Amino acid sequence: MDKEAIRRAIMRIAHEIVEKNKGTEELCLVGIRTRGVTLAQRINACIESIEGGRAPLGILDITLYRDDLADTRGKPVVHETQIDFDITGKKIVLIDDVLFTGRTIRAALDALVDFGRPASIQLAVLIDRGHRELPIRADFVGKNIPTSPSQNVKVVLSESDNAEDEVLVENAEKKS
Amino acid sequence: MTEWTRHDLLNIRDLSREEIELVLETAKSFQEVSRRDVKKVPALRGKTVVLLFFEPSTRTRISFELAAKRLSADTLSVTAGGSSVSKGESLLDTAKNIEAMNVDLIVVRHAASGAPKIIADALGPSVINAGDGCQAHPTQALLDLFTVKERLGRIEGLKVGIIGDILHSRVARSNLWGFTKLGAKVTLCGPPTLMPRDVEQLGVRVTYDLKEVVAQSDVLMVLRLQKERQQDKYLPSIREYARLFGINKEKLKSAKKELLVLHPGPINRGVEISADVADGEHSVILEQVTNGVAVRMAVLYLLLGTKSKADGEEKDGSAVS
Numbered sequence: 469m470d471k472e473a474i475r476r477a478i479m480r481i482a483h484e485i486v487e488k489n490k491g492t493e494e495l496c497l498v499g500i501r502t503r504g505v506t507l508a509q510r511i512n513a514c515i516e517s518i519e520g521g522r523a524p525l526g527i528l529d530i531t532l533y534r535d536d537l538a539d540t541r542g543k544p545v546v547h548e549t550q551i552d553f554d555i556t557g558k559k560i561v562l563i564d565d566v567l568f569t570g571r572t573i574r575a576a577l578d579a580l581v582d583f584g585r586p587a588s589i590q591l592a593v594l595i596d597r598g599h600r601e602l603p604i605r606a607d608f609v610g611k612n613i614p615t616s617p618s619q620n621v622k623v624v625l626s627e628s629d630n631a632e633d634e635v636l637v638e639n640a641e642k643k644s
Numbered sequence: 645m646t647e648w649t650r651h652d653l654l655n656i657r658d659l660s661r662e663e664i665e666l667v668l669e670t671a672k673s674f675q676e677v678s679r680r681d682v683k684k685v686p687a688l689r690g691k692t693v694v695l696l697f698f699e700p701s702t703r704t705r706i707s708f709e710l711a712a713k714r715l716s717a718d719t720l721s722v723t724a725g726g727s728s729v730s731k732g733e734s735l736l737d738t739a740k741n742i743e744a745m746n747v748d749l750i751v752v753r754h755a756a757s758g759a760p761k762i763i764a765d766a767l768g769p770s771v772i773n774a775g776d777g778c779q780a781h782p783t784q785a786l787l788d789l790f791t792v793k794e795r796l797g798r799i800e801g802l803k804v805g806i807i808g809d810i811l812h813s814r815v816a817r818s819n820l821w822g823f824t825k826l827g828a829k830v831t832l833c834g835p836p837t838l839m840p841r842d843v844e845q846l847g848v849r850v851t852y853d854l855k856e857v858v859a860q861s862d863v864l865m866v867l868r869l870q871k872e873r874q875q876d877k878y879l880p881s882i883r884e885y886a887r888l889f890g891i892n893k894e895k896l897k898s899a900k901k902e903l904l905v906l907h908p909g910p911i912n913r914g915v916e917i918s919a920d921v922a923d924g925e926h927s928v929i930l931e932q933v934t935n936g937v938a939v940r941m942a943v944l945y946l947l948l949g950t951k952s953k954a955d956g957e958e959k960d961g962s963a964v965s
Binding site for chain 2: 548
């Protein structure tokens, strides 16, 4: 996926979000660190150009909710979660770059419900690459990319990666 | 960013500047957890933390206990009075018995310098030194660094005055290492009888002129004066100490407007610090207590959050999701 394709996908997701939620009332976006946050900001900018108003935007760090904390090598760096609004009764759109096993989303759902009881939680992702290990699906998908489990999907976004936007599918290097 | 590889936290002297900064950054992320309605994250679920306190403590023990609980670890407190220690069991035997019950981390406070290290060397679980004798109190120094950094935005280049009984203070020793490692200039000030000999060799300045320290400092760290010091003949009288080295509003007249006054607690109002300063505009004493929980969460997380696994698969942010 190149820069233009990503731009169009984000714009379409924004349209779908406001269509499904009938505007921006009670709508909140929550990006999962780090690229989910960048995507959430872009989607929010698109929502503003469509509806004239922005939705509140939160940042979620799921490190503390990971189910593999005990056996990940090294120590994942914890970043701050910033959700400055009450999510109770709100329609939350959770945003991440790649949907793969679904475990990140599981962790994000656990983290979110610690902040309150939203009216609903929807999921928007730029890439759905399949291979789910949990019963989780996305409501809004930029592009479905069939992959093999050993491949790596890399999303590059200019804000967080200092390079032109693109999505790459790489064959994983053999690890000794 | 530096990776955390330590198994124990025994003193600040061993830590590199990068490691100290990693703890401070991690603590910053944990601050928000204590402000939530649901003050709990599952990061240390299933881990057991034992608080082994051979010396009385309120703040430090409660702070560690809250920090562990907010990370979902199970905690239990063992104090010298209510345990077999009062029946004469040795330090190592007590610790080994606790280890035999499969705990993951032991927080130790002991009146003898080096006690936590003895336990750490002999046992498998991680050990955090919560204050040993006159030697070290690393989490206190980390929370002081964190509090100053939160308020002033930096440590590098700051002038820090540590006032009082330097000789017997583990807080002073740990802070001296912490602040100098991060580039602050530390000045020690107190009665000559309570100043360790040749302490200048550690890269700090010593003065007996309180006025000068107050006027120059960005941060004043006021140490608690233990009343027993008078009986031990270090001081002619507590009242004289209060007059010469006690911090009060009058003495702070020449201070910078932005000056921060820190105190590790518990405070003796009217001795080393007057009530109007302890509760005044410069004081960040209660902020230190609040920040203590976040800093201890960070330390617990770094020591326990993950265990190293040689054959673990490398995780890439985009690959996990």
